[in-house]
Amino acid sequence: MILSGNPPRGKLLTALLVLVVVVLALAPFLFPGSKPANVAAKICVFALLVASYDLLLGYAGIVSFAHTMFFGIGAYGIAITLYALGPSWGAILLGLGAAILVAALFALAIGLFSLRVQTIFFAMVTLAVASAFAVLASQLSWLTGGEDGRTFRVPEMLRPGFRLIENGPFGITISGRTLSYYLVFCSVVVLFLVMLRIVESPFGRVLQAIRENPFRAEALGYRIIYHRTLANVLAAVFAACAGALNALWLRYTGPDTSLSFNIMIDILLIVVIGGMGTLYGAIIGAALFVLAENYLQTLMGAAFGALNASGAGFVANFFNPDRWLLWLGILFILSVYFFPTGIVGKLRAEPKS
Amino acid sequence: MSVSLETRGLTIRFGGHVAVDHVSCVFRPGELTAIVGPNGAGKTTYFNLISGQLRASEGQVLLDGADITAESAPLRARRGLGRAFQLTNLFPNLTVAENVRLAVQAKAGVHYDMLRPWSLRRDLIARADKILESVALESRRAHTAAALSHGDQRKLEVALMMALEPRVYMFDEPTAGMSVDEAPIVLDLIARLKRDTSKIILLVEHKMDVVRSLADRIIVLTNGACVADGEPAAVIASPVVQEAYLGIAPKEKGNAA
Ligand SMILES: Nc1ncnc2c1ncn2[C@@H]1O[C@H](COP(=O)(O)OP(=O)(O)O)[C@@H](O)[C@H]1O
Numbered sequence: 345m346i347l348s349g350n351p352p353r354g355k356l357l358t359a360l361l362v363l364v365v366v367v368l369a370l371a372p373f374l375f376p377g378s379k380p381a382n383v384a385a386k387i388c389v390f391a392l393l394v395a396s397y398d399l400l401l402g403y404a405g406i407v408s409f410a411h412t413m414f415f416g417i418g419a420y421g422i423a424i425t426l427y428a429l430g431p432s433w434g435a436i437l438l439g440l441g442a443a444i445l446v447a448a449l450f451a452l453a454i455g456l457f458s459l460r461v462q463t464i465f466f467a468m469v470t471l472a473v474a475s476a477f478a479v480l481a482s483q484l485s486w487l488t489g490g491e492d493g494r495t496f497r498v499p500e501m502l503r504p505g506f507r508l509i510e511n512g513p514f515g516i517t518i519s520g521r522t523l524s525y526y527l528v529f530c531s532v533v534v535l536f537l538v539m540l541r542i543v544e545s546p547f548g549r550v551l552q553a554i555r556e557n558p559f560r561a562e563a564l565g566y567r568i569i570y571h572r573t574l575a576n577v578l579a580a581v582f583a584a585c586a587g588a589l590n591a592l593w594l595r596y597t598g599p600d601t602s603l604s605f606n607i608m609i610d611i612l613l614i615v616v617i618g619g620m621g622t623l624y625g626a627i628i629g630a631a632l633f634v635l636a637e638n639y640l641q642t643l644m645g646a647a648f649g650a651l652n653a654s655g656a657g658f659v660a661n662f663f664n665p666d667r668w669l670l671w672l673g674i675l676f677i678l679s680v681y682f683f684p685t686g687i688v689g690k691l692r693a694e695p696k697s
Numbered sequence: 698m699s700v701s702l703e704t705r706g707l708t709i710r711f712g713g714h715v716a717v718d719h720v721s722c723v724f725r726p727g728e729l730t731a732i733v734g735p736n737g738a739g740k741t742t743y744f745n746l747i748s749g750q751l752r753a754s755e756g757q758v759l760l761d762g763a764d765i766t767a768e769s770a771p772l773r774a775r776r777g778l779g780r781a782f783q784l785t786n787l788f789p790n791l792t793v794a795e796n797v798r799l800a801v802q803a804k805a806g807v808h809y810d811m812l813r814p815w816s817l818r819r820d821l822i823a824r825a826d827k828i829l830e831s832v833a834l835e836s837r838r839a840h841t842a843a844a845l846s847h848g849d850q851r852k853l854e855v856a857l858m859m860a861l862e863p864r865v866y867m868f869d870e871p872t873a874g875m876s877v878d879e880a881p882i883v884l885d886l887i888a889r890l891k892r893d894t895s896k897i898i899l900l901v902e903h904k905m906d907v908v909r910s911l912a913d914r915i916i917v918l919t920n921g922a923c924v925a926d927g928e929p930a931a932v933i934a935s936p937v938v939q940e941a942y943l944g945i946a947p948k949e950k951g952n953a954a
């Protein structure tokens with residue numbers, strides 16, 4: 345019920361998902377320290393962000409390049425209100441509400457304007473709008489802090505110095521960082537479940553129908569421009585929520601962390617690696633991608649050192665930590681080659697007994 | 698509640714080519730009209746003009762007296778113009794059940810409900826299952842549409858229109874390419890539909906025995922123009938059909954204007 349009648353399907357896939365979710369749920373206690381916490385929070389944020397993109401690409405079959413814009417709107421919504429009004433929960437709600445409203449209106453306007461015709465036209469428009477938005481955000485420095493972005497303070501409870509429990513049972517300490525992490529984690533879980541519900545709803549099924557055969561969907565009586573536009577609005581709102589959570593976690597919003605085109609590329613890579621049209625692919629893909637991004641270098645550093653020490657200097661060079669991006673690229677190509685439908689698609693397709 | 702459908706001087710041109718040429722016809726409820734004519738005569742294009750997949754260059758389509766010529770395909774579908782396509786036109790990667798449910802859902806007017814999952818829509822699920830049974834596809838319900846045999850895809854194509862419960866049924870060569878044991882399922886379905894005298898049924902069909910047994914009226918299209926219209930026996934016997942459709946040369950060649 346909680347999964348809206350859309351279980352992951354496939355034992356291995358279910359096991360993998362449970363593993364990722366349990367590890368994320370316990371991350372602050374399993375891996376103390378700030379780097380693991382940052383990695384875990386980023387996995388959560390990207391799982392949400394990519395799932396919201398999957399709603400658009402995997403379900404409705406719409407290619408958009410403006411997803412980071414909506415992510416950025418969420419992040420700047422939080423940053424601008426907290427910077428201007430000071431740290432309070434009311435300011436967070438206000439910032440989030442404003443961001444959701446702006447994101448929804450933008451998505452509505454872009455959708456109604458450009459989803460009427462070919463979806464390729466929509467892709468171009470999103471690219472143009474997103475670029476313009478990024479330029480605008482860095483120009484309006486009185487509002488956004490320009491290239492430097494905005495560092496802001498969060499409510500007391502979420503600050504690193506805050507202690508809810510200090511040396512409690514089993515020596516557990518629950519700091520403001522821990523609380524921030526759980527704010528991110530729980531919000532992502534709830535929003536993800538809402539998205540699962542949407543894709544399993546009659547509306548979600550129409551999105552799939554439009555992806556599969558827009559011509560026939562119209563012949564059945566569906567006015568597809570409204571469905572596509574609504575999908576665009578929903579995806580934008582969820583992306584804005586992801587941006588807001590990311591801003592709260594980082595206590596900073598700048599062009600690099602919220603609007604950069606690199607984030608758009610990461611989203612595309614993750615949705616392809618994880619598997620389109622499944623939502624679950626976003627969780628697996630985000631976990632793998634963010635882990636690789638953060639630990640591949642370390643791993644390669646270890647391999648490099650070991651190989652160098654054993655005298656295999658030539659081979660060792662391939663594992664030079666500076667080459668980590670190359671390896672990420674190779675991993676990507678291999679995963680697309682072996683799992684064209686993504687990891688989730690592959691695991692679901694296992695023959696049924 | 699009966700329905701009236703009329704085309705007045707309905708015409709479409711593709712460049713210089715007139716694919717449908719000033720076709721004027723009134724269709725009455727309770728009547729099954731067979732539309733015949735050689736390949737390329739414009740039968741499918743005529744259907745596309747009626748159900749809104751194509752816009753007319755000239756002329757009108759009237760449903761219950763209202764001019765719907767400018768309306769989009771989805772709006773016409775909601776008004777009760779149902780279409781089963783000649784070239785199978787399904788949702789290939791969705792299951793057979795999901796395909797039919799989409800049509801049932803459209804009929805029920807459930808377009809934007811995003812909070813109640815499909816699994817709770819027992820009424821709609823039951824309706825879809827009944828339609829699958831009526832075309833003998835219930836055992837295929839969990840397969841994707843793409844995985845079906847050609848004959849089963851044709852049946853699913855018809856099932857989608859049946860699920861819409863339209864007021865005007867447009868069958869475009871529904872049994873083309875079907876095996877001998879599959880075709881009767883669809884033909885029985887059409888025969889049963891005929892008993893409901895409030896519906897208009899249009900049928901494009903090449904097999905003359907089928908046309909003879911089902912049609913109340915036959916329209917012959919040639920090069921986009923309606924060249925004969927009337928009782929089956931009379932139309933089939935007319936020289937224009939013998940030539941244009943059955944490919945038999947009329948005896949007094951050269952007398953035609
Ligand atoms: N979209 C289109 N663009 C150009 N020509 C078309 C189009 N649709 C149909 N035609 C032409 O119109 C004529 C009638 O086609 P059609 O209606 O499919 O015939 P039928 O169904 O009677 O076999 C054909 O010559 C076809 O090539």
Ligand SMILES: [Mg+2]
Binds near residue numbers: 740741742783869
């Ligand atoms: Mg045809």
